[in-house]
Amino acid sequence: MPPSAATPRPTLLIIGGAEDRRGRASILKRFVKLAGGRKARIVIIPTASSFQDEVVQAYAEVFTRIGVASWSAVNPATRLDAGDPAGVAAIDDATGIFMSGGSQLRLSQIFAGTPLGEALHRAHRRGAVIGGTSAGASIMSEFMISLGDEGITPRQRSSQLSRGLGFIEGVVIDQHFAQRQRYGRLMSLIAMSPDLIGIGIDENTALEVVDGVRATVLGKGGVYVLDCRAAITDAPDARTGAPLLVSNAVVHSLPAGATFDLEKLVLVDFVEKHPDLDIKMTIAQSSQP
Amino acid sequence: MPPSAATPRPTLLIIGGAEDRRGRASILKRFVKLAGGRKARIVIIPTASSFQDEVVQAYAEVFTRIGVASWSAVNPATRLDAGDPAGVAAIDDATGIFMSGGSQLRLSQIFAGTPLGEALHRAHRRGAVIGGTSAGASIMSEFMISLGDEGITPRQRSSQLSRGLGFIEGVVIDQHFAQRQRYGRLMSLIAMSPDLIGIGIDENTALEVVDGVRATVLGKGGVYVLDCRAAITDAPDARTGAPLLVSNAVVHSLPAGATFDLEKLVLVDFVEKHPDLDIKMTIAQSSQP
Numbered sequence: 001m002p003p004s005a006a007t008p009r010p011t012l013l014i015i016g017g018a019e020d021r022r023g024r025a026s027i028l029k030r031f032v033k034l035a036g037g038r039k040a041r042i043v044i045i046p047t048a049s050s051f052q053d054e055v056v057q058a059y060a061e062v063f064t065r066i067g068v069a070s071w072s073a074v075n076p077a078t079r080l081d082a083g084d085p086a087g088v089a090a091i092d093d094a095t096g097i098f099m100s101g102g103s104q105l106r107l108s109q110i111f112a113g114t115p116l117g118e119a120l121h122r123a124h125r126r127g128a129v130i131g132g133t134s135a136g137a138s139i140m141s142e143f144m145i146s147l148g149d150e151g152i153t154p155r156q157r158s159s160q161l162s163r164g165l166g167f168i169e170g171v172v173i174d175q176h177f178a179q180r181q182r183y184g185r186l187m188s189l190i191a192m193s194p195d196l197i198g199i200g201i202d203e204n205t206a207l208e209v210v211d212g213v214r215a216t217v218l219g220k221g222g223v224y225v226l227d228c229r230a231a232i233t234d235a236p237d238a239r240t241g242a243p244l245l246v247s248n249a250v251v252h253s254l255p256a257g258a259t260f261d262l263e264k265l266v267l268v269d270f271v272e273k274h275p276d277l278d279i280k281m282t283i284a285q286s287s288q289p
Numbered sequence: 290m291p292p293s294a295a296t297p298r299p300t301l302l303i304i305g306g307a308e309d310r311r312g313r314a315s316i317l318k319r320f321v322k323l324a325g326g327r328k329a330r331i332v333i334i335p336t337a338s339s340f341q342d343e344v345v346q347a348y349a350e351v352f353t354r355i356g357v358a359s360w361s362a363v364n365p366a367t368r369l370d371a372g373d374p375a376g377v378a379a380i381d382d383a384t385g386i387f388m389s390g391g392s393q394l395r396l397s398q399i400f401a402g403t404p405l406g407e408a409l410h411r412a413h414r415r416g417a418v419i420g421g422t423s424a425g426a427s428i429m430s431e432f433m434i435s436l437g438d439e440g441i442t443p444r445q446r447s448s449q450l451s452r453g454l455g456f457i458e459g460v461v462i463d464q465h466f467a468q469r470q471r472y473g474r475l476m477s478l479i480a481m482s483p484d485l486i487g488i489g490i491d492e493n494t495a496l497e498v499v500d501g502v503r504a505t506v507l508g509k510g511g512v513y514v515l516d517c518r519a520a521i522t523d524a525p526d527a528r529t530g531a532p533l534l535v536s537n538a539v540v541h542s543l544p545a546g547a548t549f550d551l552e553k554l555v556l557v558d559f560v561e562k563h564p565d566l567d568i569k570m571t572i573a574q575s576s577q578p
Binding site for chain 2: 224252
C-alpha cells in the first residue's frame with residue numbers, strides 16, 4: 001500500500017532467503033505490489049552482503065522486469081556513514097525498502113540507532129513496505145538470532161541473540177529454516193526466553209505481516225511458529241552443547257495461504273470459521289491461588 | 290529385570306540407531322543389565338539387516354565383552370521359517386531379545402502374526418527385555434513408520450504407515466531422528482492420525498519404556514514426542530508434496546535423564562516435583578456443550 005493511502009498499515013514482507021528471483025519471482029512481485037506497483041519508489045539496501053554491487057544489480061534487474069520505474073540503493077559503509085542525508089531522503093521518499101541477505105550483524109552495526117535506521121522506522125510507520133530476505137528478514141525483530149548451529153536437537157548455547165532493528169516486537173525470526181536445519185537453534189533460544197515467539201521461515205517462502213499482528217504465508221515452503229510460553233525447560237541449568245529439555249512447546253507449521261495472529265498465536269482463518277471455539281493456550285498452570 | 294523376578298515388568302529398550310557399540314557401549318550395557326546381567330540369555334535377531342552374519346557377530350562380540358555368557362541368534366529367512374520350533378524355544382528361554390537395524394518391513398513380513406512373533410509377545414509379557422535399534426526400534430509399535438522423506442517441513446504423503454509388532458500401542462517410533470532430519474515426516478504422519486503419538490529417537494540414544502507408560506531417556510542425543518491431539522491440520526485435503534498445515538502441535542524435546550509418561554503425555558519428574566500443578570493439555574475446545 002503506497003504511503004498516500006488514507007490509512008497506512010505498517011507492512012513487513014519477511015522472506016526466508018533464496019526467493020525465486022530469476023523465475024516467476026512471485027514473492028518479489030508481491031513486494032512490488034505492496035509498494036505501489038509500477039509507481040513504487042524502491043530503495044535497495046545491500047549492506048548485509050559481501051557482494052553489494054552484484055546484489056544491487058540483481059534486485060534492480062528483477063524490480064525493473066516486474067515494472068518498477070524508480071529505484072535507488074542506500075549502502076552506508078560504516079556507522080558514521082549512516083547519517084548521510086541523501087540516504088535519509090531516499091528512504092523518506094520510498095514506498096518500499098528491500099534489505100538483502102548476508103550478515104544481519106552488519107545491518108544492525110550500521111542501521112540500529114542511526115539516522116538511516118530512524119528513517120526506516122518512519123517509513124514503516126507511514127506504511128512503506130519493509131521487505132527483507134535472509135539476513136534482511138532476521139534483522140526485522142527487536143532482538144534477532146545472529147549465530148547458531150544446525151540440527152533438529154535444541155542444544156544449550158547453540159545460538160545467540162543480538163539487537164535487531166525492531167519493526168516487529170516479541171518475536172525472533174530465523175530463515176533458511178528447513179534447508180539449514182535451524183529448528184534446534186531457534187527452539188533452544190526460545191526455551192531460554194519463553195516470552196519471545198520463534199518464527200522460522202523456509203527458503204522461497206515469506207511471511208507478510210500487517211500491523212505486527214496479522215501474518216500470512218506465501219511461497220513454496222513453510223513457516224514455523226515456536227511457542228514456549230507454557231514449556232518446561234532445563235535451559236537455565238544445562239551444560240554447553242547438551243540436548244535441552246523442552247517439554248510442552250507448541251509448534252505451528254504453516255503453508256502458503258495460512259494466516260496467523262501473532263498476538264493471540266492462533267490461526268486466523270480457523271478462528272474466523274469457528275467462532276464458537278475457545279482456544280486455550282495454557283498448558284501447565286497452578287491449580288492453587 | 291530377569292523373568293524370574295516376582296513381578297515381571299514388560300520393558301522395552303528402544304534405540305535410535307548407531308549406538309556406540311565399540312566404545313563405552315552404555316546403552317547395550319543397560320540392555321544387558323535389564324536382561325539379568327551376566328546370567329542373561331540373549332537372543333539376537335539380525336533379520337532386518339542385509340548383513341545378517343556380520344550383525345550377529347558384532348552384537349555377540351559386544352554382549353560377550355559386557356559379560357554375557359549365553360547368546361544365540363534367531364534368523365528366519367521367510368515367513369514360513371518363522372514357525373521353527375527351535376527359534377520359538379530360544380525366544381521362550383531368553384531373558385533379553387535384541388533386534389538389529391536394517392529394514393523394519395523385513396521384520397514385519399516375517400515376525401508379525403507368526404509363531405516367532407507370538408513367542409516375542411510372550412517374552413515381553415513375562416518381563417524379558419525387548420531391545421531394538423533403528424529398524425528394530427520402529428518395529429516395536431502397533432503400526433510403524435516404514436518409509437519417508439527427509440526434512441523439517443511436514444509434507445503431504447511424505448511417509449508411510451505399516452503394520453508393526455505391537456509391543457507398544459498408540460505411538461509411532463522414528464529413529465536416526467535429528468541425524469536424518471525426520472521431524473517433518475513424523476509430524477505429517479501424526480497430523481494425519483492425531484490419536485497416535487510420534488516418538489523420534491536420535492542416534493546413540495534410547496528410550497526405556499516400562500509397562501508401556503513410563504519412558505526414560507538415556508544416551509547422547511534427544512528423544513522427541515510429537516502430540517497432534519489438539520492440532521488443526523489440512524492433512525485430509527492437501528496436495529501430494531505440499532507443506533502441511535499443522536497448527537497447535539505440542540512437542541517435547543527430552544534429553545538423557547528425562548522421564549515421560551506416555552499415557553498422560555507429561556514429564557513424570559516435573560509432575561512429581563510439582564504436585565500442585567494442573568497440567569492442561571487441551572488447546573482448542575468448544576465452549577459450547
